[in-house]
Every structure is written in C-alpha cells, then in structure tokens.
Amino acid sequence: MPDAVAAEWLHPFLEYMEKERRYSRHTLRNxxxxxxxxxxxLADSGLAARGLGALATRDLRDFVIEAQRRFDRRTLHNHASGLRAFYKYWLRHGKVTRNPFVGVPLPRLEKRLPKFLTEEQMRLLLDGPARLLENEAIDPFTACRDRLVMELLYGAGLRVSELTALNHGDIDQTSGVARVLGKGRKERLCPLGKVALAVLRQFKAAHARDTSPTAPVVVTAKHGRMPVRQVQLLLKRYLALAGLPPDISPHKLRHSYATHLLNAGADLRLVQELLGHASLNTTQVYTHVSVARLKEIYQKAHPRA
Incomplete structure (x- = not known):
C-alpha cells in the first residue's frame, strides 16, 4: 500500500478507533x-485507480467472492466488519458519499457453540498453582498471583484485556464488586465472588507492593502491569498441568463463567449484563450450550431416552 494512501485513509481511521472508540490493539491490528x-x-483488479470513494456494491461483491478463496467465513466476516466501519467513518467525514459495503451479501456463518470447561475441569485448573507451590516448582508470589488471575477470569467473567487493565481503585472491597471498562468504553459492575475476593485480599496482604487506586491488580514478578500475552502463557501452563486441551484461551474461562451461571438457573438478561454484551443475541449462544448439557444429562439418566 502506498504511504500516501495509508496516511490519508487508514491512519486517521485507526487513530479514531483507538483514541475515541477505545478499540483493543487486537481489533486495530485486524x-x-x-x-x-x-x-x-483493488490494486490487482485495477480498481485502485478509481479511488476508494468511487466503488460500487457490485465491486464489493466481486471482492467477497474472491476473498472466500483465501479466508474462512469467520475471517471474511471480520474483515467485512472492519471495512464497513472504515467506510462509515469516512462517510461521516464527507470523503465518500456512500458505504459500498452496506448490503453486500456474505456467506452464512456456521453456528459454533462456545468451548467451555466443566465445573470439575475448572476445579482442576484452579488447583494448579497450589500443586506447583507444594512441589516447590513456583514461589508463593507466583502461586498466589496465578490463582488470582484465573479466579478473576472465571469468577468475574472478565475479558483478558479487562483483567490486565484492572486497578485496585476499581474494586470495592466491601461489596466485592469491580467497576470494569469494557468494549466501546462501556462501564459495568462485576461481582468478584467470595473466593476471588479472598484470594485478592491474600495477594494484597502478602505480595502487593503498591495498592494505590491507580496501581494494577495483576502484576509481573517485577510488579509492573501484566501484559495480555503473559496471561495467555500462564494459562497454558496450568492447562497442561491439569491435562486439559491446550487451545483453551482466557476467553474460554469467560465462556465457562456464563455457561455455569445459566446451568445453575441464572436469568439470561442478568448474564447479558454481567458479560457486558450490547445485544441479547450475543448472550443467547450460551443457552444452546446449556440445552446441550441438559440433553446430555437426559440421555444418560432417563430410561426412555
């Protein structure tokens, strides 16, 4: 891509998404x-010479058809979402007169149920730091910190970016509730749960050097804010220790949080609020997981199943 094109079209859009909309680095990269x-x-097809503002919907249909040969459906949907947002931004700023991605048909996404851990698997995972400490494979600081990381991901349903951004001033110790800034700068309240709160108090009392309001809750060995990548690697260590699938990401603990709440009878609207989902449709996928679990129990237990 020519530098002039990037400077004129791409950089202002990404800067807006980062500074105004507060999108994550992962989304900005995508x-x-x-x-x-x-x-x-556009360059390969000869359309770049016409300019980004002169494209028609039929041109974008050709793009989607060609892109299906290179990307899976979900990646294509993500790319189209980003490009739709790009044109929406420049439409608002008057550089284009229409958004050519509006109305462009995309291939239907296959419905995939979110992966999650069972309650027993979660117990094995959360017991990992204590097991390593008992075997003197890690020190007390690391054991307590790692347990805190997993308890907050699972006990509060936090996104990994929300976890690493969490400061001590965001948590009300009396009520046990954290004030979290989620996607799109939307603020929500997340109950931590008795266990996560107890681990947090233990970590603060025994290992935290700085508990001022702006200090990070989750820290590295040098007491700096823990990066997202370190959380991901930390989890992989305990998944291996528990004999669990290595492709379970920190976000899957959030899936587990939602699924276990619904399995225990929590209201779907409440779970939507706890997760910080803008649409109930996003949360409803977990009801399919719950129904699948109910069917599994029925098949094993009912004599007429």
Whole structure:
C-alpha cells in the first residue's frame, strides 16, 4: 500500500478507533490487515485507480467472492466488519458519499457453540498453582498471583484485556464488586465472588507492593502491569498441568463463567449484563450450550431416552 494512501485513509481511521472508540490493539491490528488486503485486491483488479470513494456494491461483491478463496467465513466476516466501519467513518467525514459495503451479501456463518470447561475441569485448573507451590516448582508470589488471575477470569467473567487493565481503585472491597471498562468504553459492575475476593485480599496482604487506586491488580514478578500475552502463557501452563486441551484461551474461562451461571438457573438478561454484551443475541449462544448439557444429562439418566 502506498504511504500516501495509508496516511490519508487508514491512519486517521485507526487513530479514531483507538483514541475515541477505545478499540483493543487486537481489533486495530485486524482492521489494518483487512484494509491492507482490500487495497491489494483493488490494486490487482485495477480498481485502485478509481479511488476508494468511487466503488460500487457490485465491486464489493466481486471482492467477497474472491476473498472466500483465501479466508474462512469467520475471517471474511471480520474483515467485512472492519471495512464497513472504515467506510462509515469516512462517510461521516464527507470523503465518500456512500458505504459500498452496506448490503453486500456474505456467506452464512456456521453456528459454533462456545468451548467451555466443566465445573470439575475448572476445579482442576484452579488447583494448579497450589500443586506447583507444594512441589516447590513456583514461589508463593507466583502461586498466589496465578490463582488470582484465573479466579478473576472465571469468577468475574472478565475479558483478558479487562483483567490486565484492572486497578485496585476499581474494586470495592466491601461489596466485592469491580467497576470494569469494557468494549466501546462501556462501564459495568462485576461481582468478584467470595473466593476471588479472598484470594485478592491474600495477594494484597502478602505480595502487593503498591495498592494505590491507580496501581494494577495483576502484576509481573517485577510488579509492573501484566501484559495480555503473559496471561495467555500462564494459562497454558496450568492447562497442561491439569491435562486439559491446550487451545483453551482466557476467553474460554469467560465462556465457562456464563455457561455455569445459566446451568445453575441464572436469568439470561442478568448474564447479558454481567458479560457486558450490547445485544441479547450475543448472550443467547450460551443457552444452546446449556440445552446441550441438559440433553446430555437426559440421555444418560432417563430410561426412555
């Protein structure tokens, strides 16, 4: 992509998404990749000379057809979402007169149920730091910190970015509730649960050097804010220790949180609020998991199943 194109079109859009909309670095990276791939297609097809503001919906249909040969459906949907947001931004700023991605048909997404751990698997996972400490494989600071990380991901249903951004001032110790800034700068209240709160108090009393309001809750061995990547690697260590699938990500603990709440009879609207989902449709996928679990229990237990 020419530097002039990036400077004129891409950089202002990404800067807006980062500073105004507070999108994550992961999303910004995906949007950049989507635009770079789109520009390569425009250049290869000879459409770049017409300019980004002169494209028609039929041109974008050709792009989608060609992109299906290179990307799976979910990646294609993500790219289209980023490019739709790109054109929406420039439409609002008057550089284009229409959003050519509106109305472009995309291939239907296959419905995939979210992966989650059972309650017994979660117990094995959460017991990992204590097991390593008992065997003197890790020190008390690491054991308590790692347990805290997993308890907050599972006990409060936090996204990993929300966890690493959490400060001591965001948590009301009396009520046991954390004030979290989620996607789109939307604020929500997350109950931590008695166990997570107890581990947090233990960590603060025995290991935390700085508990001022702006100090991070989850820290590295040098007491700096823990990066997302370190949380991901930390989890993989305990998954291996518990004999669990290595592809379980921190976000899957959030899936487990939601699924276990619904399995125990929590109201769907309440779970939506706890997760910080803008749409109930996003939360409803977990009801399918719960129904699947109920059917499994029925098949094993009912004599007429």
């Amino acid at each position: 949007y950049r990749q989507a635009f770079e791939d789109f520009w390569r297609w």
